[in-house]
Amino acid sequence: MQVAFGLLFLCLVICVNTLTPVEKCPKGKSLEDYKLTVKVGNCKKSSCRLKKGRLVVIEFRFTSDRNVKTLTNDVNAIIAGLPFPFIGVDQTPACDNMYEADGRTKSGCKLVTGQEYVYRFPIKILEIYPVIKVRVHWGLKADDGNYVMCFELPASIVT
Incomplete structure (x- = not known):
């Protein structure tokens, strides 16, 4: 019984830790x-x-x-309270990055109230970015x- 409980706990820890902890943005709703x-x-x-x-x-x-x-991407790095846009991402169309809830079927930007969607965007961390928090x-x-x-989310650009 203790082994089963231990395995269940380990499974829960692994599952929970696959997400990135994020914070609410000032103009957004609560994450929940x-x-x-x-x-x-x-x-x-x-x-x-x-x-x-x-x-x-x-x-x-x-x-x-x-x-x-x-939909438009609004992506920037806030440094000393000032927003600096992520080059090639900020203010670009987000439609090609939208998927149905299955995560495989492209949905485009025609979102419907109450429906779940997946957004996926690969971003290159450019060499020209400074090493900075x-x-x-x-x-x-x-x-x-x-x-x-x-x-x-807080982040650090590193070499």
Whole structure:
């Protein structure tokens, strides 16, 4: 019985630790409202290490709170309180990165209220980025300019 309990506990710890701990963004709803799960590469703790020259896949699930026709990535690094856009990601269309709940079928940007979606975006941590601690802001803005979802996380760009 103790062995079974130990294995169950270990399984729970492993399953829980596959997600990246994120924080609410200032203009967003609570993370629970989105029912989202966020994965940032293989980061499993706060203050993710983003290695220069590497490709990091950002993935999360969320339930849309309204019908949406277009989505735009709103992605920046906040340094000393100032937002610096992630080159080639910020203000780009997010439609090609949207999938149905199965995570395989592309959905595009026609989101329906109450339906779950998966967003997946591979981002290259460019060599030109400085080695620095940052706060990453990642959001999806709808055609009305409001967030469909957003989160923030502490990170460090490293060599």
